Amino acid sequence: MAIDVRRAKALRLEPITVTVERGRLAFFAKAVGQTDPVYVDPDAAKAAGYPDLPVPLTYFFSLELESPDPFGYLTALGIDLRHVLHGEQSFTYYALVHAGDTVTLRPRIVDVVTKKGGALEFVIKRTDIIRDGMPVAEAVATVVVRNPEAQP
Amino acid sequence: MTLPPDVQPGTELPNLSLEPISRATLALFAGASGDHNPIHIDLDVAHDAGLDDVFAHGMLSMAYLGRLLTAWVPQERIRSYRVRFVAITPVHARPTCIGRVISVDDGLATIELAVTLADGTTTLTGDATVAVD
Numbered sequence A: 001m002a003i004d005v006r007r008a009k010a011l012r013l014e015p016i017t018v019t020v021e022r023g024r025l026a027f028f029a030k031a032v033g034q035t036d037p038v039y040v041d042p043d044a045a046k047a048a049g050y051p052d053l054p055v056p057l058t059y060f061f062s063l064e065l066e067s068p069d070p071f072g073y074l075t076a077l078g079i080d081l082r083h084v085l086h087g088e089q090s091f092t093y094y095a096l097v098h099a100g101d102t103v104t105l106r107p108r109i110v111d112v113v114t115k116k117g118g119a120l121e122f123v124i125k126r127t128d129i130i131r132d133g134m135p136v137a138e139a140v141a142t143v144v145v146r147n148p149e150a151q152p
Numbered sequence B: 001m002t003l004p005p006d007v008q009p010g011t012e013l014p015n016l017s018l019e020p021i022s023r024a025t026l027a028l029f030a031g032a033s034g035d036h037n038p039i040h041i042d043l044d045v046a047h048d049a050g051l052d053d054v055f056a057h058g059m060l061s062m063a064y065l066g067r068l069l070t071a072w073v074p075q076e077r078i079r080s081y082r083v084r085f086v087a088i089t090p091v092h093a094r095p096t097c098i099g100r101v102i103s104v105d106d107g108l109a110t111i112e113l114a115v116t117l118a119d120g121t122t123t124l125t126g127d128a129t130v131a132v133d
Helices: A005-010 A022-031 A042-047 A059-064 A072-076 B023-033 B043-048 B058-072
Strands: A016-019 A084-093 A102-115 A120-131 A134-146 B078-085 B095-105 B108-117 B122-131
Touching: A005 A102, A016 A059, A022 A059, A022 B023, A059 A102, A059 A120, A059 A134, A059 B023, A084 B058, B023 B058, B058 B078, B058 B095, B058 B108, B058 B122, B095 B122
Parallel strands: none
Antiparallel strands: A016 A102, A084 A134, A084 B078, A102 A120, A120 A134, B078 B122, B095 B108, B108 B122
């Protein structure tokens, strides 16, 4: 099924505001085998000059998943979640974020690109991450939608 | 942590070799990352989807590559980081993260990144920009 690009770009994705939890950061570090004490031990982080555990490079993706229905925007566009793949992910960083900080994530769909005669569609979602009114990072996710029934 | 000395095109980051990805790792990462998609943790769901087995979250490999970067420079020096997920990572696969400086302009180094498996498959490609002045 072809995605309506205008509808996708006009779709309102709910912003979310979350406080970064120290315990979750330590759990994330454990899950990815991170042993650098800066990411695990608040005292080591402070000794390295950080106010608390820093949010690691990819954790903004997880913060966005705190949303009550993080993939609702795809189902709202009629996309079958069994046919989606994570194609690309990028982050741009303006400032470090630490445990205890409260950030707001504002996602929106910026484009939908069709390839292979409609057999593949790429939904590009950009999320601005803001702390105290200032941007601290930006995340762009490209979701690949396979449309097996499309005739190339 | 200080900067590695003499960063120039061709400089290689020390490889990061991971242990084989276990089902326990996938379960922990599902909980820790907030990505609860059962395709990564529930064999029944994988079978229903026509797959032989579960496979790892792409963001787990991206997190491993992030470890490669922050083991090399303090995180506040990293300005951007992006990847393309080019192949799935089966459970039990053994990833290796590699990085190489491809250019240095105005104090900003561009690092070419990849994750490869023991069988030679490349699963992620990407790049990062890092302030090195």
